[in-house]
Amino acid sequence: MKTRNPVDLLDAVRYFADPNICRQFLAEARWPNGVTCPRKGCGSKENWFIQTRAIWRCKKCLKQFSVKVGSIFEDSPLGLDKWLPAVWLLTAATKGYSSHRLAKALSVTQKTAWFMLHRIRLAMRAGSFETPLSGEVEGDTTGVGGKEKNKHRSKRLHRGTGNTGKAIVFGLLSRHGQVRAKSVPSERAETLQAIIRRNVESGAIVYTDQAAGFRGLDRDYAHQVINHAEEYVRGNVHTNSIEGFWSQFKRTIYGTHHFVMPWQLDRYLDNATFRFNNRNIPDGERFALACAQTDGKRLTWNQLTGKED
Structure with a gap:
C-alpha cells in the first residue's frame, strides 16, 4: 500500500508518528522506481530489506543502508517523525520559519533546529536549469x-x-x-x-x-x-x-x-525561490517535492559553519 501526502500540519504530525510510515514515505519519494543503493559508484536496485533493523542490504556492493543514507538526513540522530514535520513547516511557511520556533515545536535545541533548517534549504535548491527563461x-x-x-x-x-x-x-x-x-x-x-x-x-x-x-x-x-x-x-x-x-x-x-550571514544568503534564497516557483500547488504536493529532492544532497556541520569548503 502506497503512502499519501498529508493535507495539513496536523495531519502530517499524526501521519508521521509511525516510523514505518515515515520510512516508506521517504523511500517512495527518493526512489519512485524502486529502492536504489545510495552508495557512491553503486546504484544497484538489487537489494533486500532487513525487517528487524529497518535497513536494506545491497546485493551488488553488499553495503547496508537506511532510508537516510545519501540524503540530507544522513547521520542525524533525530527520527523522521521530527524531520518530516520540519520539512512541512518550512515548505508551507510563506515567510520562512525560524530556528527558535522550530526548536520549541520539536523539543530540540536551537542549534539542532538551525542545522535542520539549513539541511532542508539545501534540498530546496534547484539543480542546473536546462530551459532558459523566455517571453x-x-x-x-x-x-x-x-x-x-x-x-x-x-x-x-x-x-x-x-x-x-x-x-x-x-x-x-x-x-x-x-x-x-x-x-x-x-x-x-x-x-x-x-x-x-x-x-x-x-x-x-x-x-x-x-x-x-x-x-x-x-x-x-x-x-x-x-x-x-x-x-x-x-x-x-x-x-x-x-x-x-x-x-x-x-x-x-x-x-x-x-x-543572516552574507555567505549563507543563497540558502535563504533557495528557500524563497522554491516556495515561489511552486506557489500554485497544494502544500502536500510542495512538501512531497521537497522530500523527493533530498536525495543525493549532504550538508555537514563543518560545511555549514565555514570550517570546511
Missing part, C-alpha cells in the same frame, strides 16, 4: 542588510548611496512563471549580464530599471527600461513583479530571521 522577463538587483544611518558612526561606509554596505542579490523573473535569484559580488555589467545570458533565451523581452549594469542588453534582447525617478509603470514596462518577490524575501529576512 517577458524582469531583472533587478536589491540590497540585503542594515541601513548605514543605523550603524555606529565608526562602522558606517561614508560613500555612495543605495546598496552601499549591503549584500547584493540579483534576480530574474519570467512573468507568470519562475524566478531565479542568487547573491552576486557586484552590480557591474559583466556580472549581471553574464547571468542574464546564461538564464534568458536570446530575443526575449527583458525589463529592467535604468541601472548602468544593464546597458548593452539590447544587442541580444528586446530591452525595455523603466526610469524609477520618473515612473514605475509604462504600459507593460515595469519591474513590479520581481520587486514584489524582493519584498516578500526581505520580510523573511528582516521579519523572521532578523540577520
Whole structure:
C-alpha cells in the first residue's frame, strides 16, 4: 500500500508518528522506481530489506543502508517523525520559519533546529536549469542588510548611496512563471549580464530599471527600461513583479530571521525561490517535492559553519 501526502500540519504530525510510515514515505519519494543503493559508484536496485533493523542490504556492493543514507538526513540522530514535520513547516511557511520556533515545536535545541533548517534549504535548491527563461522577463538587483544611518558612526561606509554596505542579490523573473535569484559580488555589467545570458533565451523581452549594469542588453534582447525617478509603470514596462518577490524575501529576512550571514544568503534564497516557483500547488504536493529532492544532497556541520569548503 502506497503512502499519501498529508493535507495539513496536523495531519502530517499524526501521519508521521509511525516510523514505518515515515520510512516508506521517504523511500517512495527518493526512489519512485524502486529502492536504489545510495552508495557512491553503486546504484544497484538489487537489494533486500532487513525487517528487524529497518535497513536494506545491497546485493551488488553488499553495503547496508537506511532510508537516510545519501540524503540530507544522513547521520542525524533525530527520527523522521521530527524531520518530516520540519520539512512541512518550512515548505508551507510563506515567510520562512525560524530556528527558535522550530526548536520549541520539536523539543530540540536551537542549534539542532538551525542545522535542520539549513539541511532542508539545501534540498530546496534547484539543480542546473536546462530551459532558459523566455517571453517577458524582469531583472533587478536589491540590497540585503542594515541601513548605514543605523550603524555606529565608526562602522558606517561614508560613500555612495543605495546598496552601499549591503549584500547584493540579483534576480530574474519570467512573468507568470519562475524566478531565479542568487547573491552576486557586484552590480557591474559583466556580472549581471553574464547571468542574464546564461538564464534568458536570446530575443526575449527583458525589463529592467535604468541601472548602468544593464546597458548593452539590447544587442541580444528586446530591452525595455523603466526610469524609477520618473515612473514605475509604462504600459507593460515595469519591474513590479520581481520587486514584489524582493519584498516578500526581505520580510523573511528582516521579519523572521532578523540577520543572516552574507555567505549563507543563497540558502535563504533557495528557500524563497522554491516556495515561489511552486506557489500554485497544494502544500502536500510542495512538501512531497521537497522530500523527493533530498536525495543525493549532504550538508555537514563543518560545511555549514565555514570550517570546511
